[in-house]
Amino acid sequence: MASDVGRTKRPTMVDVATRAGVSLKTVSRVVNNVPHVQPELVERVLAAVAELGFRRNPSASSLRSGQATATIGLLIEEIANPFYATIAGAAAEVARLHDTMLIIASSEEDPARERQLLQDMCARRVDGLIVVPAGDDHSFLRAEVELGTPMVFLDRPAGGLIADTVLLDNRGGARAGVRRLVDDGHRRIGVLLDSLNVYTMRERLDGAQDALAPAGVPYDTRLVRDGVRDPVDAARVVSEMLDRPDPPTAFFSLNNRITLGVIEELHRRGSDAALLGFDDFDVARLVPYPLTVIAYDTRELARAATELLFRRIGGDRSWPRTVVLPTELVARGASARRAGHAP
Amino acid sequence: MASDVGRTKRPTMVDVATRAGVSLKTVSRVVNNVPHVQPELVERVLAAVAELGFRRNPSASSLRSGQATATIGLLIEEIANPFYATIAGAAAEVARLHDTMLIIASSEEDPARERQLLQDMCARRVDGLIVVPAGDDHSFLRAEVELGTPMVFLDRPAGGLIADTVLLDNRGGARAGVRRLVDDGHRRIGVLLDSLNVYTMRERLDGAQDALAPAGVPYDTRLVRDGVRDPVDAARVVSEMLDRPDPPTAFFSLNNRITLGVIEELHRRGSDAALLGFDDFDVARLVPYPLTVIAYDTRELARAATELLFRRIGGDRSWPRTVVLPTELVARGASARRAGHAP
DNA sequence: TATTGCTCGGACAACGTTGTCACAATAGCG
DNA sequence: CGCTATTGTGACAACGTTGTCCGAGCAATA
Numbered sequence: 001m002a003s004d005v006g007r008t009k010r011p012t013m014v015d016v017a018t019r020a021g022v023s024l025k026t027v028s029r030v031v032n033n034v035p036h037v038q039p040e041l042v043e044r045v046l047a048a049v050a051e052l053g054f055r056r057n058p059s060a061s062s063l064r065s066g067q068a069t070a071t072i073g074l075l076i077e078e079i080a081n082p083f084y085a086t087i088a089g090a091a092a093e094v095a096r097l098h099d100t101m102l103i104i105a106s107s108e109e110d111p112a113r114e115r116q117l118l119q120d121m122c123a124r125r126v127d128g129l130i131v132v133p134a135g136d137d138h139s140f141l142r143a144e145v146e147l148g149t150p151m152v153f154l155d156r157p158a159g160g161l162i163a164d165t166v167l168l169d170n171r172g173g174a175r176a177g178v179r180r181l182v183d184d185g186h187r188r189i190g191v192l193l194d195s196l197n198v199y200t201m202r203e204r205l206d207g208a209q210d211a212l213a214p215a216g217v218p219y220d221t222r223l224v225r226d227g228v229r230d231p232v233d234a235a236r237v238v239s240e241m242l243d244r245p246d247p248p249t250a251f252f253s254l255n256n257r258i259t260l261g262v263i264e265e266l267h268r269r270g271s272d273a274a275l276l277g278f279d280d281f282d283v284a285r286l287v288p289y290p291l292t293v294i295a296y297d298t299r300e301l302a303r304a305a306t307e308l309l310f311r312r313i314g315g316d317r318s319w320p321r322t323v324v325l326p327t328e329l330v331a332r333g334a335s336a337r338r339a340g341h342a343p
Numbered sequence: 344m345a346s347d348v349g350r351t352k353r354p355t356m357v358d359v360a361t362r363a364g365v366s367l368k369t370v371s372r373v374v375n376n377v378p379h380v381q382p383e384l385v386e387r388v389l390a391a392v393a394e395l396g397f398r399r400n401p402s403a404s405s406l407r408s409g410q411a412t413a414t415i416g417l418l419i420e421e422i423a424n425p426f427y428a429t430i431a432g433a434a435a436e437v438a439r440l441h442d443t444m445l446i447i448a449s450s451e452e453d454p455a456r457e458r459q460l461l462q463d464m465c466a467r468r469v470d471g472l473i474v475v476p477a478g479d480d481h482s483f484l485r486a487e488v489e490l491g492t493p494m495v496f497l498d499r500p501a502g503g504l505i506a507d508t509v510l511l512d513n514r515g516g517a518r519a520g521v522r523r524l525v526d527d528g529h530r531r532i533g534v535l536l537d538s539l540n541v542y543t544m545r546e547r548l549d550g551a552q553d554a555l556a557p558a559g560v561p562y563d564t565r566l567v568r569d570g571v572r573d574p575v576d577a578a579r580v581v582s583e584m585l586d587r588p589d590p591p592t593a594f595f596s597l598n599n600r601i602t603l604g605v606i607e608e609l610h611r612r613g614s615d616a617a618l619l620g621f622d623d624f625d626v627a628r629l630v631p632y633p634l635t636v637i638a639y640d641t642r643e644l645a646r647a648a649t650e651l652l653f654r655r656i657g658g659d660r661s662w663p664r665t666v667v668l669p670t671e672l673v674a675r676g677a678s679a680r681r682a683g684h685a686p
Numbered sequence: 687t688a689t690t691g692c693t694c695g696g697a698c699a700a701c702g703t704t705g706t707c708a709c710a711a712t713a714g715c716g
Numbered sequence: 717c718g719c720t721a722t723t724g725t726g727a728c729a730a731c732g733t734t735g736t737c738c739g740a741g742c743a744a745t746a
Contacts, residue, residue: 010490012702023726028704036724053486055466059402059412060702064731069402079447080432082425089423092449101463104422104447106435120444123398143396147353264629281626286607288631355732366696371734379694403732407701 011052019048031056062125071101072128072309073121077109083279083298084132087154090302091130098310100127111135122149128309130154130302133199138163150312154305156199157322164312165322166305170200170278173294173327174207177276178252180292180329182215186250186274189217190241191224192234192262193254201226204254204278223248234261235268242271250274256281256293263289263333280330287333296327354395363391374399405468414444415652416464418474420452426622426641427475430497433645434473441653443470454478465492471652473497473645476542481506493655497648499542500665507655508665509648513543513621516637516670517550517595520619523635523672524593525558529617532560533584533591534567535577535601544569547597547621566591577604578611585614593617599624599636606632606676623673633677639670 013027020027022041029037030045048054062069074091076084088104095102103121107114114134121129122144129151131138138153139160145151152164181189191208193201205224212219222244225237234253238261241248250273251266253259259277266273267289280295304323356370363370365384372380373388391397405412417434419427431447438445446464450457457477464472465487472494474481481496482503488494495507524532534551536544548567555562565587568580577596581604584591593616594609596602602620609616610632623638647666 014702024702025704025726026724029725032704038724041724055462057406057702058467059406060731061704062731063400063402063406063701063733064703064705066731078432079422079435080429082428085425085428085431086423088428088431088447089421089449092422092447101446101448101467103444104431104435105444106432119398124401124444260626260629283603283624283626283629286603286626286631287629357732367732368696368734369694372695375734381694384695400732403701404734405701406703406731407733407735409701 010057011054012057013054015052016045016048016054019052020044067125067127069125069127070099071103071124071126072130072306072313073103073105073118073124073126075105075107075114075117075121075129075131075134077132077134078106079104082281086298087132087302090299091306094303094306094310100310107132107134109134111137115140118144128152128313130305130309131158132156133158135159150309152305152309152312154301162320164305164308164320166301166308167322167324168200168296168301169324169327170203171207171210173296173329174204174252174254174278175210176207176327177278177292177294177329178208178211179215181250181252181274181276182211182217184250184274186248187217188220188223188246188248188250190238190248190251191254192228192237192251192258193224193226194228194258196226201254208252228258228261230257231261231264234258235265238262238265239269242269242273248273250276252276252278254278259291259293263287263291280332284332289333290331291333293330293332294327295330296325301325353400354397355400356397358395359388359391359397362395363387410468410470412468412470413442414446414467414469415471415473415649415656416446416448416461416467416469418448418450418457418460418464418472420475420477421449422447425625429641430475430645433642434649437646437649437653443653450475450477452477454480458483461487471495471656473648473652474501475499476501478502493652495648495652495655497644505663507648507651507663509644509651510665510667511543511639511644512667512670513546514550514553516639516672517547517597517621518553519550519670520621520635520637520672521551521554521595522558524595524617524619525554525560527593527617529591529593530560531563531566531589531591531593533581533594534597535571535580535594535605536567536569536597537571537601539569544597551595571601571604573600574604574607577601578608581605581608582612585612585616591616593619595619595621597621602634602636606630606634623675627675630676634675636673636675637670638673639668644668 013024017024017027027045030042092102105117111134132154133156136159138158154166157165196202228234228237251262253262256279275291277291278294280293356367360367360370370388373385435445448460454477475497476499479502481501484504497509500508539545571577571580594605596605599622618634620634621637623636
């Protein structure tokens with residue numbers, strides 16, 4: 001083809017060796033910083049490397065040496081989601097400190113795709129994996145674990161596999177938040193959640209029940225609604241609940257997407273129902289409605305997981321551990337009501 | 344060490360061949376779907392693959408076959424930033440359609456780091472690169488381009504390198520937005536921007552001047568402020584400008600981080616200055632202040648770039664092109680003033 | 687039955703690198 | 717001055733895969 005113009009081959013160590021007038025092995029030594037090479041030769045080799053623009057081929061390198069691709073994999077649900085983006089950012093930061101590349105893949109909450117991606121990453125011989133599980137059976141990873149690929153599960157536990165896990169205190173956070181609502185005298189609390197198939201949602205709902213049951217609040221199915229996917233859904237559900245003869249005096253939304261919809265509807269109606277939301281969000285203080293959020297440090301979550309992973313990669317073979325990170329209740333919003341500036 | 348427990352070697356094609364009682368090459372053929380292999384042998388091989396849990400070693404594969412690591416690289420400034428997260432999500436989606444892995448790396452706006460990461464990705468023999476430039480000299484990539492690694496620059500043009508580029512119509516968008524402010528009678532417009540070192544900021548400011556100059560609006564240095572890094576900065580600058588004897592009647596903020604700060608201050612003061620902001624943001628409609636945003640489709644931006652990249656990977660050797668995507672003026676906010684529900 | 691044509695399996699080399707080993711050159715010692 | 721350590725260097729093989737090529741096996745044809 002006429003389009004091959006300028007299509008040269010990449011320089012290899014052999015080219016560098018020829019250029020520098022040394023042996024292949026000497027180049028290898030210089031490139032890998034092996035000591036006991038004459039300073040003069042080192043210089044000649046480095047000069048040749050620079051002139052030819054040589055870069056070591058990591059495929060060949062990791063093929064030969066068996067290990068250490070200087071790459072870790074991160075499997076999340078969806079990169080575009082700010083929660084996962086924050087996780088990816090924090091993981092990337094830690095990886096950078098270890099001179100390691102980060103491969104990010106999105107499962108899109110599809111267990112089959114999750115499996116495919118994880119196996120693909122393992123086939124690429126990543127040095128380790130951080131996984132936010134989508135499916136609920138990860139026993140297919142056992143072979144990889146036994147082959148020595150360390151992995152840390154993040155935000156949700158693995159299914160059918162004993163492994164390192166870093167979680168939020170979903171249940172405790174929800175319990176504390178709802179307890180506050182109860183302490184404030186609320187007895188009819190609307191609860192909105194995405195899906196009970198998700199571990200975090202189940203935990204949060206359990207936490208709410210932990211707080212409601214001892215307070216003697218009866219269980220009212222009409223006040224717990226799952227399948228709330230987006231803010232529009234949420235607004236509709238809130239509207240329905242408020243139109244009932246005995247409307248809730250408070251709402252607990254189990255994630256921030258739902259919280260946004262709830263705020264919108266409450267604000268639109270000029271309601272004064274209390275609102276508790278799991279997850280903080282960055283424009284929370286601009287929101288024209290007072291609310292309490294169950295906040296946590298997403299970066300810390302990812303950082304803890306990534307650092308644990310690197311400890312494993314570094315050779316820590318101790319028993320798998322589960323780390324649970326705390327949450328915190330924070331008052332937010334109501335800037336529309338002339339809240340002052342935060343310090 | 345006693346810790347080697349369970350540390351088996353990964354199965355190779357040789358193992359599979361032995362197990363299936365065929366030759367190594369036959370396994371290779373089956374694994375690569377080469378036709379003309381006896382159906383019975385195919386079955387035996389596949390059975391052995393499944394039993395042993397064999398996965399092809401991509402290092403060896405791409406080493407031998409020279410190309411096609413089925414991986415593309417994306418270099419952005421910061422994964423945790425929603426703009427880049429959205430880009431990453433869209434790029435990942437397109438990559439998935441092409442059965443390709445996406446490696447994401449963050450330059451953190453550091454040109455040295457950018458260079459390092461790009462060269463690292465090239466060394467890993469990615470099939471192509473998408474780059475949001477941080478530095479302003481990318482001539483060091485020329486060697487890679489000549490070696491046949493396609494690359495597409497996104498959001499900002501490359502420096503010192505002729506290459507495919509996908510941009511927003513920053514200048515046109517700013518021009519249209521500011522023209523509307525001018526048409527509405529505004530003559531004193533406060534302009535807040537991050538840094539003139541950034542290409543997009545320069546373009547947006549140029550667009551503003553395009554609209555102001557013909558309208559005979561004099562240039563007032565005190566109304567253009569750069570170095571506005573975050574919402575707190577922005578709020579302070581707005582406050583200062585409003586305290587002047589002839590305060591601006593409108594503000595133009597050149598990115599959404601700044602916009603948030605401006606909103607907060609305007610709302611806090613109960614000001615009625617008009618507000619125009621570059622970049623839309625997802626909670627915009629919840630915002631308690633009316634504003635116009637210069638919006639665009641971030642996903643489309645990334646999609647266009649990624650698809651162009653895959654066309655190049657597919658063999659398109661036509662002249663490098665520059666794609667400019669349109670922006671759109673959208674009215675937002677003021678939900679605090681009882682705006683109705685969007686349909 | 688012998689020849690041709692065709693299909694498909696297997697031996698072998700090679701991709702670029704690194705570990706092993708051996709050897710050459712130098713320094714240190716008696 | 718000869719011997720052993722020590723240091724520096726290179727030949728060679730191997731990592732796991734795939735491209736090349738040859739030839740075995742078989743059917744169709746003369």
